[in-house]
Amino acid sequence: MLELIGLQEDLVRRTCARVLESRQGSDLSSVAVVFPSRRFGFFLRQEFALGIDGNFFPPALFPIEAFFESLFKLNFPGHRILDELEATHAIHESAVAVFKDGMYGSRKIADFASFLPWAQKILAALEEILTEAGRIEGIDFAKYEEFTRLGDYHHSYKEFIQKIPVLLADLGRRLDGRKQATPGMAGRKVAELAEKGELKVPVARHWIFSGFNAMNGCERKLFRFFADRNDALLLLRTDPHGLNDPISPFHLQAETIRGLGMNQPAWLPGSNELDDLADKVTIHPCDGVENEIVHAFRFLEEICRGRDEAALKKVAVLLPASPSLIPFVQGAVSRFDQDANRLPFNITLGYPLERTPMMQLVDSLLTVLENTESGMISSGDYLPLVRHPYVKISGGNGDLEPLKRGIHLLENIINGGNLTRFSVAGLEAKLSAEMQRPMHGIAPEFAMAIASQVSAMHQRFIPQEIAEMHSLLTFLQQALESVGSEKNRGSHLFLNEYAASALGALEELGDFASSHDKVFLSADVRSMAALVRAHFRGRTIRFEGSPLQGVQVMGPLEFRGLSFDEVIVLDALEGVLPGTAKYDPILPADIRAIFGIRDHGDWGKIYAFNFFAMLGAAKRVHILYPRKSEDGKECERSRFIERIVYAAEKKNREAPTAPPLSLPFDILPREIRTAKKNPPVRERLRAITxxxxxxxxxxxxxxxxxxxRVLGLKEREEVAAESEGGLIGTIAHEALEVFYDQYPEAQARTGAGEKALEADLEKFLYDAFRKLNFNPEKGLERIRSWTLLEQLRLFIREDGKRIKQNGIRVEKREKTLSMDFEVPGLGQKVGIKGRLDRLEREGNLLRVVDYKTGSPFTPKVRVNESLNLTDLFQRDEKGYFDALAAFRKKYPGMQLQIYLMLLAREQEKCWDELDASYVFLRERSGRMNQGIFMTSGRHSRPFTSEEKRQAMEAFVNDLGxxxxxxxxxxxxxxxxxxxxxxxxxxxxxxxxxx
Ligand code: SF4
Known part of the structure; x- marks a missing residue:
């Protein structure tokens, strides 16, 4: 029997009414109702309570999954349905037996722990084939060879697909022998019995299937069984016009009805309800994600104001994708929590554990475990772990300060020394030594507290000597318990929920490991870590809530069959609503055709049906979407919105207005700071050299x-995994410093022979790399060291020639110079101090040389540029910055000119006895050494003595x-x-x- 009702009718109420028709007094137990979701059952129970005064014997109520499970138990007594870990283990066993020479995606089938991620994918694919009642036996693959030949499929993949029936048969035999089944297998067995008419069922005279707009293969077989034997009623809610319109989302139900071999009733209820959407749906583009949440909060506030408990249940929020849940809870739900009239929410949408900080912590712990070699930990693994906010709250029972200070000191020790690998004991020894340095001002008792908390932290979070699964799980459990302890509740949002979910996942793994000891005998730490990660990744976090209280926050599937007065839809974006139909690597569309199961197009129709049925059943709907993503990219609104707009245009002859919602407050543009030179700043300024x-x-x-320079703020030092930027400069300086220390003169270098020189340079350079904990003989560092070595070789060759030709002698390297500079009107001298890279003598000329590993520039002093800085300090902002820019333009190599000032003062030299040049180590041959006192243009020549004097006098004046x-x-x-x-x-x- 088929009964259709209109979208605006309440399916729960109609189902209840049909049950009540068969009541015998207060006894409803002659009826059994099967429905698609648990939530539908909650509402149904409540409806019975409202419809019957006093106590009653309820009907049997079965969410479909639980129904299959109970039928399986009834028909296969003593058999057990496996959980996911057990089922994947069985898949592993069968895969080993069937794919002896290796399998697509996993050449040689490894131990179970490493194979788990693949086993999860295979299990999902097999379960889908089973529950869809897909074709398994007698597939003539030759018939489908067209698919595999035309498709771009790899040989091992074709073999895998062809062996799926064999794999399923092996799995079936294996599990049958143990009286076990996967959930899909259990459903399939039940459906097969139903098809044969041999299914034992619970006692009930009337059967109602309510809200099944689409059915999978097993569900279809089951319904047909009840329809034939018990004249079961199928209750559907629909848009009658859409039913026969192939482009309507409601056409799906016509296919369902046909698939069940039923006829549509001649009478159809209601009007063209899809067209009516236009009058009750409002579309709200929002400026961004935060804006969207703010408006969701405001709509909820307005909608829920004054509603009683019963009316609140008629308000729902649809979150199309679970990642939106946490922003919604933080931005909207938690604001109602702070309100005096707290608003209850019932959130049933699961949040993926994978996206939480708890998973990051677990991942960091496992990474340390995987990469630690002979007790040496990599800083790249250690630092993210100790910086994790949960680690910082895990210490002691009281004062967390010693641990926080300890972590800070550890970071400085590691970064300051560029320690790339270290042992825990070595690091703790360095920490003890560091704490004794007076600059930290750490009292001995505090130092003891830091040392003890850091050591305890290492015991909690640094895995040591873990070689088998039980000790890994115990270690993880202790680490997570220290984070999710009683005292930490409330330290971070949702910490309890995250911790409970993670500990639950560990418990499942523990149970599995206890009963499958042998499985882990050959597993190494990497495969154990892979197993933990894979198991955690499949988990979702459920937030507490009473199913029938407050505003209902749900994903699209949970709306099936329910009606709400007010619905708020968030994130109505393409790719989110509906979710992107991702390419399924195991079962792409043409392979699905081989097995006769539904593909992404079918799932898209179901998604559209659910969404439009939800709209049709609601009285008012607000659809919100952000026009820009968090990273500022334009977002595309959902195709469902386009459809609503189209329906509205068709009906009203104009598109519905969608005024953008802006934030209910203005964000003032950030002002760029200025810093006043107040007395303390001036005092500090005077003290600075x-x-x-x-x-x-x-x-x-x-x-x-x-x-x-005044506040002394510094960028946080980080361990550099690679010798980039400034570190290359440090390495080059170090290598050249040692080189010129050994070979200060051209003669000495010539005598040593070029080969020997270059070999020495290579050694000095490699030593400099190693000093900063980089290995110049491996990976990227090998390329970097080779490139730098080539440039340094080029430099010393050219430099050698220059030294020889001009009789130059390198006088000093890394020389410190200083002077007191008289600033007119200041009343005190200003200290200037610098350390030059190299000082060389060429006859009477003393030359300052500075090595640059950064981008080359033209360093020549532009004497002809006009510059007047008189009373610069009194100029307005524009004039001020123009003048500073002009200074930079005129003196691009100003640092060398300052060195010359210092040198002239120290050595009592005239300007014409001094010179300065940069060595650009990135430049090509012939352009490395560039003096600053050179004229511009094609026929560049050195400055005359007079030009040099003028240039330096002008500079000293301008610098003043x-x-x-x-x-x-x-x-x-x-x-x-x-x-x-x-x-x-x-x-x-x-x-x-x-
Ligand atoms: S360079 Fe100056 S203006 Fe630019 S970001 Fe830094 S402090 Fe601000």
């Missing part, structure tokens, strides 16, 4: 100078004005005009230039 690089930083951006500005201007101003400087600036956050 300036350096050539700090003065260059000041010219580029005074505010950056303030952050770095810059220093007056530094000490007399009232504020440090930000110079955001130089985008390159800003893009590398570590102070963008405090500056406000984001």
């Amino acid at each position: 300036l350096s050539p690089s700090s003065l260059e930083a000041y010219i580029k951006c005074p505010l950056q100078f303030y952050f770095s 004005e810059v220093l007056r500005d530094l000490y007399f201007r009232e504020y440090f101003l930000a110079n955001p005009g130089d985008e390159i400087t800003c893009s590398y600036c570590p102070f963008r956050l405090p500056c406000g230039n984001l």
Whole structure:
């Protein structure tokens, strides 16, 4: 029997009414109702309670999955349905037996632990074939060879597909012998008995199947059985016009009815309800994700105001994808929690454990386990672990400060020493030594507390000597319990739920490991870690809630058969609503055709049906979507919205308005900071000794100078996994320093022979790499060291020739110079100090040389550029920054000019006795050494003595004005005009230039 009702009718109420027709007083037990979701059952029970006064014998109520399970138990007494781990283990056993020479995706089938991720995928595919009542026996693959020949399938994949029936047969035999079944297998057995008419069923005179808009193969067989034997009633809610319209989402039900061999009733209820959507659905584009959540909160607030408990249950939120759940709970649900009139929510959508910080922690623990060799841990694995927020709250029972301070010190020790690998004991010894340094001011008792908490942290979180599954699970359990302990509840949002879910997953693994000891005998740490990860990845977190209280927050499937007054739909974006039909690597569409099971197109129809049925049953719907994603990319609204717009246009001859919702408050644009030179700042300023690089930083951006040199803020040091950027500079400087120490003169170098020199250079360079814990003979470092070595060889060859030709002698390397500079009107001298890379003598000329590993630039002083910095400190902002830019343009190699000032003062030299040049180690042959006192143009020549004197006198004068500005201007101003400087600036956050 088939009964159709309109979308606006309440399916729960109609189902209840049909049950009540068969009541005998207060006894409803002659009826059994089967429905697609547990939630439908909750609402149904409540409806019975409302419909019958007093106590009653309820009908038998079966969510479909539980129904199959109970029928399996009834028909196969003593048989047991396996959980996922047991089922995947059985898959592993069968795969080993069937694919003796290896299998697609896993050439040689490894131990169970390593195979688990594959076993999970195979299990999902087999379960789908089974529950869909897919074709298994007698498949003539030759007939389908077209598929496999035309499809771009690999030989091993074709073999895998062809052996699926054999695999299923092996699995069936294996499990039958043990009186076991996977859930899909159990369903299939039940359906087969139903098909043969041999199924034993619970006693009930009337059977009602309600809300099955689409059925899988096993469900179809089961319903037919009850229809034939018990004249079971199928209750469907539909849009009658859509039923016969092939492009309507409701056409799906016509296919379901046909598939069951039933006829549509002549009478169809209601009007064309899809067209009516236009009048009750409002579409709200939002500026962004936060904005969307804010508006969801506001709509809920408005909708729920004044509603009693019963009316609240008629409000629902549809979250199409589970990742939206946490933002929704944080941004909307938690705000109602703070309200005096707290609003209850019932959230049934599961959240993937994989996306939580708890999974990150587990992953970090496993990574340390996998990569630790002979007790040596990699800093790349250790630092993310100790920086994890849960680790920081895991210490002791009281004061967490010692642990936090300890972690901070450990980070500095590791980063400062660029320690790439270390042992726990070695690190703890370094920590003890570090804490004794007076600069930290750590009292002995506090140092003891730090040492003891750090040691306890290592015991909790650094896996030691773990070689088998039980000890790994015990270690993980202790680590997670120390995080999710009673005292930590409330420290982080959802920590309890995350911890409970993770500990539950560990318990399942523990149970499985206890009964399958032998499975893990050959597993190494990597495969054990893979098993834990794979098991955790499949878990979802359920949030507590009473099913029939408050606003219902659900995924699309849970709306099946239910009706709500008000529905709020979030994230109505293409790819989310409906979810992206991902390519299934095991069962792509043409392979599904071979097995005769539904494909993505069919699932898309079911998704559309569920969504439009939910809309049709609701009285009012708000659909929200963000126009931009969190990373600022434009988002495409869901195709379902386009369909609603189309329906509205058809009916009203105009598109529905969709006014964008903006935030209910304005976010003021961030102002870029200035820093006032108040008395403490001035005091600090006077005490600072300036350096050539700090003065260059000041010219580029005074505010950056303030952050770095006055406040002393520093970028967090990080262990460098690779010798990039500044570290390459350090390595090159170190190698050249040692080289010129050994070979200061051209004669000495010639005597040593070029081969020997180059061999020495290579050794010095490799030593410099190793000093920073990089291995120059492996991987990327090998390429880097080779490239750098080639450039250094080129340099020393050219430098050798230059030294020989010009009779140059390298006088000093890494020489420190200093002077006191008189700033007019300041009343005190300003200290300037710098360390130059190399000082060489060429006859009477002393030359400063600076090595640069960064990008080359033209360092020549541009004497002809006009520059007037008089009273720079009094200029307005625009004039000020224009003047600083002009200074940089005129003196691109200003650091060398400052060194010359220092050298002239120290050695009492005139300007014409001094010279300066950069060595650009990235430059090509002939362009490495570039002097700053060279004229511009094609026929460049060295400055005359007079030009050099003028250039340096002008520079000293201009620098004096810059220093007056530094000490007399009232504020440090930000110079955001130089985008390159800003893009590398570590102070963008405090500056406000984001
Ligand atoms: S971000 Fe730019 S403007 Fe701000 S401090 Fe850094 S360099 Fe200066």
